[in-house]
Amino acid sequence: MFHQRLGCSSISFRHQELATALHTMRNAGFEEIDLGALPGVCDHVPYVLDAGAVEAVTAVVLQSGMSVRSVNGDVGDLNATLDAGAREGRDRHLEMLLALASKTGAKALVLPCGAIDHEPKRGLTEDIELVAAELIHASQRAAEFGVELWTESLHYFRLCWNTERAQLLADRLAGSDVGIVMDFSHIVASGGNPVDFVSRFGERIKHVHLRDAVPATDTEPGNINLSIGNGQADFAAGLSALRDFGYTGHFSLELETRDVTHDERPAAAAKAASFITDLI
Template identity: 85%
Template sequence: MFHQLLGCSSISFRHQDLAAALHTMRGLGFEEIDLGALPGVCDHVAYVLDAAAVEAVAAVVNDSGLRVRSVNGDIGDLNAALDAGGQDARERHLGMLLALAAKTGAKALVLPCGAIDHEPVRSVEEDIDVVAAQLIHASQRAAEFGVELWTESLHYYRLCWNTGRAQLLADRLAGSDVGIVMDFSHIVASGGDPVDFVDRFAPQLRHVHLRDAVPATETGPGNINLSIGNGKADFAAGLAALRDVGYAGHFSLELETRDVSHDERPAAAAKAASFITDLIQTASPHIQGAP
């Protein structure tokens, strides 16, 4: 079996419908998942949510017997300038995602760190001010539902796409209840170092995504869609750094990979889980794996 702190994101099996993806992950031996709710990336949760849709998705998830660590969602570009109607729509969507997180027993809702664009709407500083304010507001609403609010920062394709911008956002979130999700692939693709990332953001780290990547070169952009072992991420060093700072959160394979076929994907996920389980045990032998 895999390590007790290691789960799998439903994004890893986004080509399957939700029930099939849950069945696949359970069959591989996972006991915990992240639930993907990212329109255009993973459609396991519809972007247009209402109370009936929340109940339907929660029923499928709860029937699976899998624990949910987080719901990975999106409520639109947090640095966008919205009119009153747009803000009301965002609030409704946020409420539905938080209700889904609560009904599935998730610990947190994860939101992005800005628009899918490196260029700011105003200036970098002003846009990150807006993103931080929106995340802090979302965390206050999350508390009403009994869940936490985390943000995946840095994210190679979004506003906070590198370590410098992630630092600007983390500084603004310091002292709030917003946690940070670390993703090895986004760090590596941006040219960053996972060990440096851990050292910088240790007090705010709440969750870790695992996928491989290669950094950008003079001939092409970074690639975050690689199976573990097919890129340049130093998982051993990153996991050891997490151990050294006393990280007590969980891990999730988010295998949005494009170097295996759909038929090969279950075996690739199992292989990655075994590899990471061994590394977690090596980094922190006092933490016992699942029986």
């Protein structure tokens, strides 16, 4: 029904229980998902994640018949200095997320690009170096589970919130196996350009999130919670740039939108999928 490389993030239906959300996405015509595991954003995966929870979530996903492209998770602020106890907790949480990615057949685990704060905890250079070191460590652990490690390297609300900081992080990840997730909405909200993002990071882009946005103004912050077509993202130009660069990865509608009701959401997701399918 839709392009074979286009899926939908479970975050799009975060208001539903996981089994219901999977059923909704399948009925809308999707066959592939990103599995949201972001505390405070999407509770489809418990934040307190132990072996039993991994097995329970895996069973629900496998029973749905949906394939999983990535697990979109969080193990805490990657630019925070940890004591021994906090380090042990992070490593345990990372291991459980990687086990979940492996058991559900996901290609990768996605981690953020730092704390939900533009201000560094010590200094920008030191913070970005710490984020890079944590991501590289996570990628090495991911390899043990047979999955990849990707980062959403530009996230409007996190440390690496614009193209300049995404570039700084990418420079420190050079030579590693950490891939980049491109998100149209975060790029646009930060005042960036998707075509420029592709030209800078195209070789490292492994996955693409699709949602609309408007950039910040002198009086209003950027808005990333818009349905496709209701913002200023130039999807035609951005997808064309990806195609010209030779991008062969997948795309996911991450419709954490606030301009439709929950009842309207399945039809809105299907409409967005049809629109993007034509552009891919």
